[in-house]
Amino acid sequence: MKRYLLIMIVLFGMAIAHAEEYTYLTIVEQDGTKTSMTAVGLSLSFSSESLTASNAYTGESKVIALTNLVSMHFTNADETTGVEAMENGQWRMDNYVYTLQGQPLPSGRPLSKGIYIIRKGNVTQKLQVR
């Protein structure tokens, strides 16, 4: 009886682990940069030179040169590095905001979910709006 219960517990644990619903897919680059993007709805398109990751449901988008790509893995933790995270609407109007492709965005308007480049004076860093 105990043996069966033990087997049940182990298999149940395995089943739960297998069934895990992952929140993010994290992409790791050569310099150690990690970018976590919402998993469900994510599309990864490979060209000869780059990987384009985009999620139409959340508006997240990122382009990575394949020469910089190391690996990807599913996770439930947002592992994005070098990114300042804030709730939408909390960014300051005196900051300059750009898309990851470098396109400037108008100031004072709410941003959709995603990752942006933000410049505060002489400091530039990534911003994740969630």
Add this chain to the structure above:
Amino acid sequence: MKKRHLTLLTAIVMAATMMAQTITVTQADGTVKQISAADAGLMTWSQTDGTLMIGGQPYRVANIDVDTDNANIATSSVAGTTDAAKRLYRYFRNNYGQRIISGVMADVAWNHSLAEKIKKNITGKWPAMNCYDFIHICVPDGNGWIDYSDITPVTEWVEKGGIVQLMWHFNVPVDANTAPGTNGSGVTCSPDKTTFKASNALVDGTWENQYFYAQMDRVIAVILKLQKAGIAATWRPFHEAAGNATAKQQANWTKAWFWWGYDGAETYRKLWIAMFDYFKQKGVNNLIWIWTTQNYNGNSAGYNQDTDWYPGDAYCDMVARDLYGYTPAQNAQEFTEIQATYPNKMVVLGECGWDSSNQTGKPQGDIVECWNAGAKWGHFMVWCDGSAGNKSGTMVSDAWWTSAMKKENTGIVVNRSLVKY
């Protein structure tokens, strides 16, 4: 004892496995493979040979999609091959079992005025989906009151983020010598009011055949216009086909109530497939096809299942049920029965509302209560009712809409502002 434990274990493992996410890997040579996200592990990119290691196997990848598992449901639609159709199908599939897409009927045909009433008069939110009906497509052009060739009512809905559903109450002339009038007269869907025979619609040289294809051409012209505008839609033709025909005790009244079902299951299936093939032949690739079951007419003691009427897995993406006056428990029972009958299709609530054309009829159950009771419909679509005297002009109360669209239910009910695909 052992057997019971093993059975339990098997059930647990199967149930848990079904919940995992799936990645669809399209390789450079076009081959497609589905892998559980849990099995993908650390996916490493080889700078040497340009392959991605997934689950211990190297892949030369062109594209990867990450989706909710819904393992039984096909990852692509049977006929929706445009980008918009693929995205729409994927959106429905990723929401399936997670949330319900809200929807409402047009004020009969070619507008989104009821959706606007729900937003402006009651809830402050737009339903996610608007259903348009080709019921008046047979009315001659230049009639002065309806113009399907003007697709503005659809484009302006889509531009605001809405999902489009198209259906067709396929009207036919009352007889071979009657042409549809410019005021919409002279046509019907009821088999007892026309000499139009469904079986003849498939026979070359008959007036029914000529009319059948001519009307399809009129509808196709509009759908191709939508397709050209980058619009995809769910498409629900030939609904409720079996009517009462599956009654175990046959009587005079145990017939189909629409002409397309009146000549029986075999003719009906042929009609469906003829339409499907003709649409494909004409280049229609932007539709998600929905077939509507009668599901025992809600009474398995009195009716047989209408599986004979099902056109087949290759001809539809979703199975709908039209319910009027059903409680949450009844909704759950219907959903469960239909899903069990068609385990590889998404199941949706095709129509719902009161069980009669006034507010005194039995109501459609609160949609969140239905959901919590187990009715995990992919979408709901509330029918119109011009005589209701309520603020929405639909067959549910204003309080029903308020409940469905309130903020705390946005985790269950998708309104238009939440739609992104």
